[in-house]
Amino acid sequence: MQNKLSIVLAGEAGQGIQSVENLLVLIFKKDGYNIFATKEYMSRIRGGVNSTTIIISDKPIIAWHEDIDLFLPFSYEAINRFKDKINYSTRIIVDKKYINYENSIDIPFNKTAEEIGSTIFSNTIIAGFLASLFNVNIEILKKTIFDVFAKKGKEIVDKNIIAAVRGYDLAKNYFEIFKINIQKDKKVAEQFLLNGADAISLGAVAGGCNACFAYPMTPSTSVFTNMALYSKKYDIAIEQVEDEIGVINMALGCWYAGGRALVTTSGGGFALMTEGLSLSGMTETPVVIHLAQRPGPATGLPTRTEQGDLNLALYAGHGVFPRIIYAPGNLQQAFYLSALAFNMADKYQIPVFIMSDQYFIDTYYNTEELPLNSVKSENYFVKTDINYKRYKITEDGISLRGIPGYGDGLIAVDSDEHDEDGRITEDLNGISLQMKNKRLKKFIKIKEATLEPVLYGQREYKILLIGWGSTHNIILSALENIKNNDLAFLFFSQVYPLHEKTKDYLRNAVKVIVIENNATGQFADLITKETGFETKYRILKYNGLQFTVEELVKKITEMI
C-alpha cells in the first residue's frame, strides 16, 4: 500500500501560495520524500482563490489525487471554494488571528512572523512548520532556503532562515496532533524534480534548439521563461516578438538560414500562426511548435487546462501538407519527444508539434531518469554546389535542404507553388502537380517514422482504455487502482499520424473507452476517422480542471 499525505494550500493570488509550494517541493524531495505538486489558479495577479496540491508519499506519485489530508486556507474564500472537498479526516490549519473555522488547528504563524520583524515571513514559517511535521532534516531546510533566496542578498537570506527555523521549532508542539509517519527513500534525494515545462525545455536544448521566439501567453510562457534562463549557458537566441504571426515567421527565417528554432504558444496565439504553419508546409521549412493548451474559444479560461486544441493542431493551415503531432504523457516522454521533434522537423522538413496543457506544464514530481543518452541533435542540412535545386524531385519526396552561405548553391524558397529551383510556377499539369505529389509523398515517410502507442495492463484485454497527452499518469494510476483482469490502457504519445498497429489494438478489444480532457472527444473522432473503428464510449471532462485519479476510477468502473 502506498502511504501518502496531501497538503492543499489555498488563498488569494499574491498571498504567497506559490512561494510556499516552490520551497516545499524542493525541501521534501531533497529530504528523500516522493513528491507531487500541481496548481490551479485564477487569471489575476491579486485576489481570488488559487490553490496548490502537494502530495508526499513513500512511493513515486505521478498523478493528481483529490483527497485533502492537510488543508491550509489563507482566506475565507479559500474555505468556501474547498468546502466540498474537505471531509472529517482533513486536518485544517489556520491562524485564528485571521481566520476562524470549526475544528481547525490554530497555529500562530503571524505572531511568530511579527516577532522576527514582519508578517512577510509567514510563508517561510509555514514552510519550516510543514517540513518539521514531516521530520525533514533541518540542514536540508536551511540549505534550500539559502539556495532559493541567495539572489536576494544576505539580509533576506538570514531572516528567512531564522523564519524557517522558527516554524520548524513551532511544529514540535504539534507532533502529537498530526502524528505523520511516511517512509523516506534516500534515492529520491538524488533524483530530478521537474515539471512539464522543465522537461519540454530541457528536451529542446538536448535536441539542439538554438533559438526560441514567442509572445507571452499562459500556459506556454513557462517554456519561454526556461529557454531564456538557459539561453546564456547554451547559446540560445531569445526574442519576444510583437505578435504570434511575427513569431512563426521569425522561426521559419531562422530555420531557413540554419538555426533550430522553437516557438511556444497557446490556443489564440497559435491560431494567429496558422498561415505561417502553411508556409512551413509549402516551403518545406522545418519548425517546432510547442502548443500548451487551455480552454477556448477565444480567450476562454486563460489559466485553466483542457485537451481542446487537438483539432486545431491537426487542421490548422490552408492547403494540404504533412505534419507530426506529439503529445507527451510524462516527464521522460516530454524530454525525449521535445528533442526528437527537432530532428524530425529537420529530417522531413515539416512542422512538428509538441502538445501539452496547463496541467502538464505546472505539474511537478520527482523522477529517476531522463533519457539524456537516447537523444541527440541531428542536423540534416547539406553543403550545396552550383547545381543545387532546393526542391529537387526525389523518390521519397524529400529534397536535400541547403542553407544560404554554406556552399555554392542558391537557396530559393517560395510560398507560391514553385519549380525545383524554388521559382514561381503555374504549370498546372507539370511541375506544379509534381510538387504537390512530392509533398504528399512525405506523408508516407513520416507515417513510417510514427511512434507506436504503449500498452499497459493486461495483454489479453477485453476492455481497452485509450488516452493521449497529459492524462497518461492519471489513467495509469487509475488502472492500478481498478482490479480487473480484462482491462488495459493504450497510450498515444504521438497522436498524428496514427501508428498502423492502432487497428490491431482496437480489433482485440470488446469495448474501447477513450478518455479525454475535452468536451467532444477529439482524439476519439480522429481514431474513428483514421481506422474506421467506432469509439462511442468516451469519458470526457471539460470544466477547466484535469481528472483526478479517484474521479477516473469511479467513471471507468461505472462504464465497464
Next chain:
Amino acid sequence: MENMFERQCEIAWCPGCGNFGLRKIVLSALKELNLDQRNTVFVSGIGQAAKAPQYMNVHYFNGLHGRALPAATGIKIANPDLTVIVESGDGDMYGEGGNHFLHTIRRNPDITVIVHNNMVYGLTKGQASPTSQKNMVTPIQVEGVFETPLNPLSLAIALDASFVARGSVGEPELTKELIKNAILHKGFALVDVFQACVSFNKINTHKWFKENTYKIDETYNPEDKIKAFELALKEYPFPLGLFYINKNKVVFEENLPLYKKSKEPLYKRKNDNIKDLLILKK
C-alpha cells in the same frame, strides 16, 4: 560587363511598370558593391514588388504577405554574416506588415528594406494602399480615399530607424547610391522608393513623380533628428535623398548574448555541453 545577379527569365510585370526601373537600380547597386552572391539573401512578402527576388540570381525567402521583416530578422539571427535585403511593396510593408515594420525598427537588425511605393495595390487590381493620396478613386474607394496617407519616413524617424531615405525610379543614380549606402549601413535601413504603377494608378504617374519631387540639398545634415522629422513631413513636392542616419545604434544581432561570445553562425555551432544540462534540475 555581365551582372551575375541578373537572371535571364520571363518577368510577370506589366510593360512600363516602375518595378523594371527599380530592378535595374537594385541590380546595379549589388554589382557595384561587389557583393558575394552566396552571402546575399533577399526576403519578400507578397505583391507585384515582392516577386522581384524571383528575377535575380540570389538566395531568397519569398514568404507571406506582410511577413518579410520577421523572416528577415530570423535569418539574421541564424547567420549575421549574411547580407539581408528585404524588397517589397507599400501594401505589404506598411499595410499587412505594419506591426512588424514598427517593431523591426525598434529591434534594429542589420537589414536593408527597399519599398516599392507606387501608392496603390497592383496584384489585387487597383485598390487603395496605405500610401494612396487623398481623393484617389478606386473600385473600392468609390468616393475617393479619405484616410490620411501613411508617411513611412516620418514614422521611421519617430522610431529612430537608423537609416531613412527616399528614392524614386525617376532618379536612378540617386536611388542607386541610397540603396548602396543603405546596404553598407550597419542597422535597419529603409529606402522608400517612388515608382509608377502604369495599370492602376493614373494619378501618380512617372511624370507626376518627376514633377512632385526634388533632391534634398547637399548641405543638409541627416544626423539631426528633429530636422529630419521636419523634412519628412514635407509634401508636394516630396524631398528625395537621405533624411536621417543614426550611426550610434547597436544592431540587434550584436545584442544577443550568443553573438557576444562568438561570431559563428548557428549552423556551425555544436552544443557539446549538454551533458551537464540535467544538473539544473537535481
